[in-house]
Amino acid sequence: xxxxxxxxxxxxxxxxxxxxxxxxxxxxxxxxxxxxxxxxxxxxxxxxxxxxxxxxxxxxxxxxxxxxxxxxxxxxxxxxxxxxxxxxxxxxxxxxxxxxxxxxxxxxxxxx
Amino acid sequence: xxxxxxxxxxxxxxxxxxxxxxxxxxxxxxxxxxxxxxxxxxxxxxxxxxxxxxxxxxxxxxxxxxxxxxxxxxxxxxxxxxxxxxxxxxxxxxxxxxxxxxxxxxxxxxxxxx
Numbered sequence: 001x002x003x004x005x006x007x008x009x010x011x012x013x014x015x016x017x018x019x020x021x022x023x024x025x026x027x028x029x030x031x032x033x034x035x036x037x038x039x040x041x042x043x044x045x046x047x048x049x050x051x052x053x054x055x056x057x058x059x060x061x062x063x064x065x066x067x068x069x070x071x072x073x074x075x076x077x078x079x080x081x082x083x084x085x086x087x088x089x090x091x092x093x094x095x096x097x098x099x100x101x102x103x104x105x106x107x108x109x110x111x112x
Numbered sequence: 113x114x115x116x117x118x119x120x121x122x123x124x125x126x127x128x129x130x131x132x133x134x135x136x137x138x139x140x141x142x143x144x145x146x147x148x149x150x151x152x153x154x155x156x157x158x159x160x161x162x163x164x165x166x167x168x169x170x171x172x173x174x175x176x177x178x179x180x181x182x183x184x185x186x187x188x189x190x191x192x193x194x195x196x197x198x199x200x201x202x203x204x205x206x207x208x209x210x211x212x213x214x215x216x217x218x219x220x221x222x223x224x225x226x
Contacts, residue, residue: 029211030211042202044215044216047212049212085153089211093210097210098210099157099160099170099211100215102155104154105153105154
């Protein structure tokens, strides 16, 4: 039930791009993306509910594939403030009993 | 204004003790959660409540007892603390039940059991 996130860690220079993937062996009801800075709470970035959906703005965006088994988070022209651990959370069902299961996280470090 | 607040921020205690963590949200959300984040940053759901009613209990030992006096508060009481309980505990809330609504996390309570 726990999604698989890759890569585990990414190191970038300011201005470079990164892609973080989140996948499951089963079709998902929803995908959430969160960013957590060291010693702080996870902060919501975006949620995707429909197969084929893409969301976000030009710098940080995400997609949900047609089969609803994979989502990717795209970070373009990275800034120092993007550093942190990114988590995807996947919803296992659409009912009110649905649970959100988190991946192991991707640690992103942006250097000047 | 803090949306989801939890106290205390740090909790250091000895094995066998009982401790509580309090959580309050002022977002008007109906659903609240407790998540546990271990030393490897793995975030795992423990409980969810909707309007004071327990909805999810994710096979958590019964030493952990959540209590929701009203829909804005969700507290966590832990009996007979063990070393393995050391972790960061996050309270969260969401507007809707289920998984199509974003989670708003509190700042966490770092519990250290010695």
